Amino acid sequence: MLKNLSIILLLFVAHQAFSQFNSIEFRKELASVHVVKSTEFKQEAKKSVIHPFSQKELPMEKELKLASLPLDDFSLTSGFGYRSDPFSGKTKFHRGIDLKTKRSKVLSMLHGTVMSVGNDPILGIFIKVQHGNYESIYGHLSQPFVTKGERVLPGSILGISGSTGRATGDHLHLSIKKGKEYVNPVLFIQLILRLSTKEEAITYLSKP
Template sequence: MRFFFLFSLFACTVFALDIKMASSTVSNGKTALLEFKKEKNISYEDIALGNKRYKIFKNPLNDEMFYALIPIDYYEKPSDKKVEIYYKQGSEQKSKSLFFRVESANYEKETLSVDGSKVVLSKKDQQRASKEYVEAMDVYKKTTMQSYISSEFIIPLDSKITSDFGKARVYNGSLKSYHGGTDFRAGEGEPLVACNNGKVVLSKDRFYSGGTVVIDHGHGIYSCYFHMSELGVKEGVMVKKGETIGLSGSTGRVTGPHLHFGIRVAAQQVDPLQFVELMNKNIVKGIK
């Protein structure tokens, strides 16, 4: 009997999934991260949160680990969430549930005065803005299975933050949107650098974001740099972390020169500073 008990305990230990969540609570607009330890005879596939699926990727810097990112929608209300993890044990399809809590970030409001033509749009500008939105979302929805990340993320400009992610934005007295990135103080023409290695997938002037560069880092992660006065890279080129990609400016819908820095995960806007801290602490930990 004792032998049978010990064998049963051993068998349960062998086939138990080693899963760690960076935090059991995540605020709206931020990113949740799950880590999975490499296990013999286990093949990780993806995870489900509601009707959305997110891929489980091999950690690009640790052959013994896998990870998944879950972007929490800005408009998500406080609630308990269940994540279903799908994997194969040999040829057998299995799943495991994990729970976490979404809490409110309690974002503030800010009032901005901008050129009226950027708030009440002409038909021509509406068509342009709509076309550019579709174009950008087509980019963000693509997932490059290769990761270009080889070290920790950095912030593209060493400067004071002038507007945090998530603030509800009132333009000329009318609530229009929320702030989908973090703004950094910058004069006209200051060099901006890539936050990590990647491929430039968008480099052009856009109606709202002005001079824009978007970098694909792989695994559904994109970094965004808006309002540039000069674009320093072309679409399709590979860039290294810390490489200058353009100059700061005041193009697009702005009140003055600055850098808007954003991150997209699985096409969703997330708090870029929380994302950088999360990745550096969990995925690229110990890498120098």
């Protein structure tokens, strides 16, 4: 009887031990399953992977500009030709156009070379850029970003607009010269924006 009781007790303990062993193994499996966080981490990491640029996004693939407007945003306040001088009231010839803006980036309209950067009592801080037979002049700047001899592209930042020199407020004075003759900047801008190829631009800018 005692022997049978011992066998039953032994079986009971073995059964309990087996159950405990199983529960330990089960907890171990849970612990290993807990590693699923690393999978989640990988999934999150995949979301944050920086994908390579597509061809359209690569800077070198961008289409080269042939021409640019002198400002991103502006309004014409004074045209080319005779006008009433805002200081003296006398009729004088205005050798450019005035574009109203406020501390804006001034952009080169064409490929060219900076011929001079200076400060004039009337024109204020100015920049002159040579484009073939044409020269563009940007006046009343608050600060220049280029130096003499520097090569620029259409859209290159030349400086920041301002009200230096003789000016009634923040604006950009823009003049265009062909040789020694001043031409209407509005007509010039309209023409250069119609150019479709580099060869066409070179031909136009090289005309005597």
